[in-house]
Amino acid sequence: MVQIAAKSLLQDRLRFALSLGGVALSIMLVVLLVGMYLGVNRQITAYLDNTGADVLIAQAGTRNFLGARSVISEDAEQRAARTEGVRSAIPVISQYAVVDVGTRKEFSLLIGFYPEQGGGPWEMVEGRAAPGEGEVVADYAVAKARGLGLGDRVEILGKDFEVVGLSGGTSSWMTGTFFMRYGAASDLVASRGQPSFLLVNVERNADPGVVARRLEQRLGDVTVTTRAAVNRNDRLLYARILNGPMGFMVLAAFLIGTAVVGLTIYTAAAERVREYGTLKAIGIGNRQLYRIVFQQALLTTVSGYVAGVGLAAAARWAIPLVNPRFMVVIEPPVVAGLALLSLAMGVLAGFIPARAIAVIDPAVAFRRGA
DSSP states (O other): OHHHHHHHHHTSHHHHHHHHHHHHHHHHHHHHHHHHHHHHHHHHTHHHHHHTOSEEEEETTOOOSTTOOOOOOTTHHHHHHTSTTEEEEEEEEEEEEEEEETTEEEEEEEEEEBTTTBOSOSOEEEEOSSOOTTEEEEEHHHHHHHTOOTTOEEEETTEEEEEEEEESSOOOSSOEEEEEEHHHHHHHHTOTTOOSEEEEEEOTTOOHHHHHHHHHHHHOSEEEEEHHHHHHHHHHHHGGGGHHHHHHHHHHHHHHHHHHHHHHHHHHHHHTHHHHHHHHHTTOOHHHHHHHHHHHHHHHHHHHHHHHHHHHHHHHHHHHHHOTTOOOOOOHHHHHHHHHHHHHHHHHHHHHHHHHHHTOOTTHHHHTTO
16 A cells, blocks of 8 residues: 555655655744744843852842843842852843944843853853953854954943954844943943852752742842743743734644645545556455545655755755844754654645545446546
């Protein structure tokens, strides 16, 4: 039966190729959509994940890092550092601002940090990670898009800074990140030296949740949240806006692939009415014919799945070269889940021509001279 199904599909190689291409493009689209969604989630939490903070100390009532306005007292650092289970407390200033890059304006996240303590860029594409006075580390994706290089100058909130480094992995589909010294950031946002957040690293065997409760009790006038909880809050704040459109596009791609396979098999069945009538006339029942149809659908979808995953892998490599702001993450569980999705596509597509096979009258083979 498998040989019959394959032979029937390959009788019209162009049609099979077009059908396979349609399925491959559908699978590729699903892989890329899911991969971009996972990439967005990874970009949202990149700063806290890469700085290694276990706990975030913020202004009372603030449980997000991104999109949150927070100011805490200057002495919070010393009080936090003296808390049991705390290894270090790193002050940073975080503020969204418009950066003038040549004639273009970029809405960006500014991070003010002490290079000797941490909280700055974790991956450098060019230049150095520790800016001096009047210097800034620019986001590589923004720099590439705007033709910005080392030694060029940008204007941030009315002050000029020289670009001395380009950081990688610090951009998202929304913003890039610019790093400067703590004092420069404090002057720009008029924070009078007060940090926006404290990035707390706990001792090796300490429980972040337990240390967070101790810090909240000791400091009193702040909100202390574990990194896992902050990351979850930030993803809910930013990534959930993509859930509806992303789900709709994945469903559309799945239905398009199903329709392409179903139409291909249906057309092939309609053109081979005499052959199927002959098979019925010699005693082959509908169940066996259904097997041929479903095998054709599965062969098409499995072939399309393999081609689609290959195309998605190539696109994953090419997309950052075109626009580094977009990250595509392809994980093995996603690929495995799409294998099941493609099988479901094949099974569903098989029902489209099944009805046409079922109503074929065996006598048609004789009426048409088969």
